[in-house]
Amino acid sequence: MNPQESTGRLATGTAKRLAGQLKNLADPVRVRLLSIIVAARREGVSAGEVAEAFDLTKPTVSHHLKVLGEAGLVTRERSGTHIIYRPTSAARRLHTVLRGIPGEAAAEREEGLRSVLDELDGGWRPAAEEAGASAQVPVERPLPGLLDPEDLLERVQERLTIRFAGVFTPETVHRYLRDSYERLSHSAAVTAHLPALTERFAAERLASVARCEGLLHKVVPEVLFVCVRNAGRSQMAAALLRHLAGDRVQIRSAGSAPGEGVDPDVAAVMTEIGIDLGTEFPKPLTDEVVHSADIVITMGCGDACPVYLGKRYLDWEIPEPLGESRPVIRLIRDEVDRRIRRELLPGLLG
Amino acid sequence: MRGGEDYTSCVSQVRSSAALSAAEPSGAVPAPPPSTEAAFDEEAAALVAHLLKAIADPTRLRLLAMIRHASDGAACVQDLADALDIGQPTASHHLKILVDAGLLVRCKRGKHSWYSVQPERDELVRGLVD
Incomplete structure (x- = not known):
């Protein structure tokens, strides 16, 4: 190890060269081309051979090979009527490093x-x-950055802006949010819950202001989320909507075959975005709850949910999070969030 | 390592097919196309390209090198910005790209955010910047 390495300094020139090389390679087709050429070694390959293997046209392959050539990763040499491409030693080294990724x-x-x-x-x-097929080991990795209070507050800001859209400007929401955060950070004993507490506190303050000024509707629509166990999907949906719409919407959730408790993994991925499912529990689907709802969203509970006239029914195909790894549950969470924002909020908050 | 074996056998397969074609007189049946088995499949190639895009920047490469060699494997924005002689907003911007690409992990210690290499990507980063 030379002294340069031990301090972690990468010389500007080296960094520039390497960055240029990597930039040229940073394309799925070129990554695969490199792999093939490295595998072919000294014998090399022609653009035609590669084109056939890739189901690409020869000019396309030639173009990509040219870019790799500019990066000093392949050499080209005429052999009879063909041009033969071979990997450079830099290409082989790089390929060895990249092979470990997938x-x-x-x-x-x-x-x-x-x-x-x-x-x-x-x-x-x-x-x-x-x-x-590929998942023998459940892999858990922290979602980068999400536990940072600033990130959580950003999400809170976004949600409150949506909740008070048409009532308060984003700037007003921001001011109340920051002020609430300041005030709470002086008094709160447990700082871990600070962003969550701030969201509630700021929302209550904004709601009171809005009510005083007659800006909030008194009659609120009721939304019901139904899934099978009321332990994952419908809990996530209810919590997400609650954080997005606050008390401008009455929210209920239920399951056609309620589970024992909210899935811990589901609760964990919600905590990551600053939403606490702490006191939630699975509730059975009853007739009354469907009756009183204005909008019913079913998620994988089949036709267990009774259908009444005069209601709006939505059926969302959201996969069951039970037994999935956290990365998958995060994706499910984000999908629910996306659909709420796209399909539900416009009608609810006008 | 199943992947390793596949790769090796494939290399030898490609080698032998190339050797065969070299032995053939010119004008004979063209050699079989190179095997694509060793290549990354489309999904893997997309992932590799995605990571490379995030890394392929001189400042980000230097940030990765600094962080990898920091005394406890983690560094904060201010130290990194000072060491590379760049502004803190610039450093933050590049760090965010690396975090978003899953190359770095950010964690909060006291008032500051500390960055370290995502363990899963340690080998890649080491291979590139060491």
Whole structure:
């Protein structure tokens, strides 16, 4: 190890060169091309051979090979009528480093699942099936940055802005939020819950102001979320909507076959975004609760939910989080959040 | 390591096919196309490209090098900005990109955020900046 390494300094010139090389390589097709060329070693490959293997046109492959050549990762040499591409030693070194990446299962799986979730609109494929093959080890990693109070406050700000849209400007919300945070940070004993407490406190203050000034509607719509166990999906949905709409909406949740308690993993991924499911519990689906609702959102409970006239019914295909790893549950949480914001809030908050 | 074996066997497969084609007189049947088995599959290649995009910047490479070699594997924004002679907002901006890409982890110690290399990505970072 030379002294340069021990202090962790990377010379500016070296950093620039390496950055340029990596930038040229940072494309899925070129990553795969590099892999093939490195595998072919000294014998090299022609653009035509690669094009065939990749199902790409020869000009496309030639273009990518040119970019790799500019990065000093492949050399080109004419051999008869062909041009043969070979890896440089830098390419082989780099490839050895990169080969380790996809082996690290968690991120790969997360990527895979993300693409699955992206297809959610076109119908959900069972998550277990997708994840099962590569997922022997449940991998848990902290979601980067989410436990930072500033990040949590940012999310709170976003939610309160939505909740008070049309009543208060984002700036007013921001002012109340910051002021509430300041006040609470002087008195709160447990700082871990500070962002959550701040959200409630700020929301109550803003609501009182709005009521005083006659800005809030007195009659609030009632929303009911129904899933099977009322331990995961409908709990997440209810909590998310509560944080987004506050007391502008009456929110209930229920399950067609209620579980014993809220899933700890579900509670954990909600805590990460500053929402506490602490006192929530699974509740059975009853006739009255459906009767009193204005909007009923069902999530995977089949036709267990009675249908009455004059209500708005939405059926969301959200996968069951039970037994999934936290990265997957996070994706489910975000999907629920997205649908609430997109499909529910516009009608509720006008 | 199943992946390693696949890779090795594939390399030898590609080598032997290339050797065969070299032995053939020119104008004969073209050699079989190189095997793509060793290549990253599409999903893996997308992940690799995604990570490379985040890393491919001189300042971010230098930040990664600094953090990797920090005394306890973690460094705060101010120290990093000072060491690289850049402004704190610039450092924060680059750190956020690295955190978002899953290369760094941020944690709060006292008043400051500390950054360390995401353990899963340690090998990659070491391979690139050491």
